[in-house]
Amino acid sequence: MIELKTPDELRLMRRAGLVxxxxxxxxxxxxxxxxxxxxxxxxxxEVLARHGATSSFLGYGADYGAPFPGVACISTNNELVHGIPGERVLQEGDVVSIDFGAIVDGWHGDAARTIIVGAGAPEDEALIAATREAFWAGAAAxxxxxxVxxxxxxxxxxxxxxxxxxGTLREYTGHGIGSEMHMEPDVPNWHRRRPTPRLSVGMALAIEPMLTTGTHQTLELDDDWTVVSRDGSNGSHWENTVAITEKGIWVLTEHDGGAARLGELFGPLAD
Structure with missing residues (x-):
């Protein structure tokens, strides 16, 4: 079932989104x-502790035998998503995707950003810009x-x-979010020619384009988490939690709620 939130529940999700x-x-x-x-x-x-929030990611997957050990997925270069934080030392020019989730009063926020450490290759800069703008195209729709x-x-x-x-990742999609991190419906980053769920006030989606400079094909490493590109190409991941309110669209994990990018579509309930 798709979860519809009340205005008060969306306000709680906004608190998690700001964390x-x-x-x-x-x-x-x-x-x-x-x-x-x-x-x-x-x-x-440290940020979670300062706000009295808990992690959406830490321990995730325990029911399947491989609990995630970090509060953030940190994926580097050809690691596309679900990278496990550890002893890897970041280098100048690395493409780094950081995916982070927080829970406040039982409600989740989830977002991701991709950056380059120091100066980067022009093709990686363009990849990140493409992924970010693909997110905003999806949010505006x-x-x-x-x-969906x-x-x-x-x-x-x-x-x-x-x-x-x-390349657009196909095995991994956006998702509904609210009282759980991953909920119905799935939100693919490509168009499938079949009926999809209706959008309505109270719905919240984690919209998250994931692109590579090569193909969409992926492999999962033996750690049961880290997903890499099959052809070794670099990847980028851009995500926000987006809600439909009575007034319009509210990007719960952006500081300004999406006001600068959504124009007349922007519709917060509070801040």
Whole structure:
């Protein structure tokens, strides 16, 4: 079943979303050459503790035998998603994706950013920009009365319209979010020609384009988490938690709620 939130529940999700936004800012600032990914993860832990929030990620998957050991997924270069923080030392030019989730009063926020450590290759800069703008294309298509497929179609259309060809991950998708981190419906980053759920006020989706400079094909490493590109190409991941309110669209994990990018579509309930 798809969970519809009340205005008060969306306000609680906004609190979790702001913790996520602050944590991502702090971890992005900490991701410098010479720093380990475990040290970046520790910065996220400190933000959660300061706000009395808990992690959406820490221990996730325990029911399947491989609990995730960090509060953030930190994936580097050809690691696309679900990278485990550890002793890897970041280097100048590394492409680093940081995925972070927080729980406040039982409600989740989830977002991801991709950066380059120091100066990066132009093709990696373009990849990150493409992924970020694909997210905003998808968010702008999320409206009461529409369908999940409208979001997928907008993301795919944006990526296909670019002069550079990118691979779009297919095994991994966006998702519903609220009282749990992963909920119905799935939100693919490509358009599937079949009926998809109707969008309505109270729905919240984690919209998360995941692109590579090569193909969409992936492999999972023996750690049961880290997903890498099969062809060794670099990847980028951009995600936000987005809600449909009575007034419009509210990006719960952006500091400004999405106001600067959504224009008349922007519709917060409070801040």
């Amino acid at each position: 996520v936004a602050e944590g991502l800012d702090a971890m992005v600032a900490a991701a410098r050459a010479g720093v380990t990914t475990a040290e970046v993860d520790a910065v996220g832990r 999320m409206r009461d009365g529409g369908r 497929g409208d979001v997928s179609k907008a993301i795919e259309g944006y990526v296909k319209g670019l002069p550079t060809r990118y």
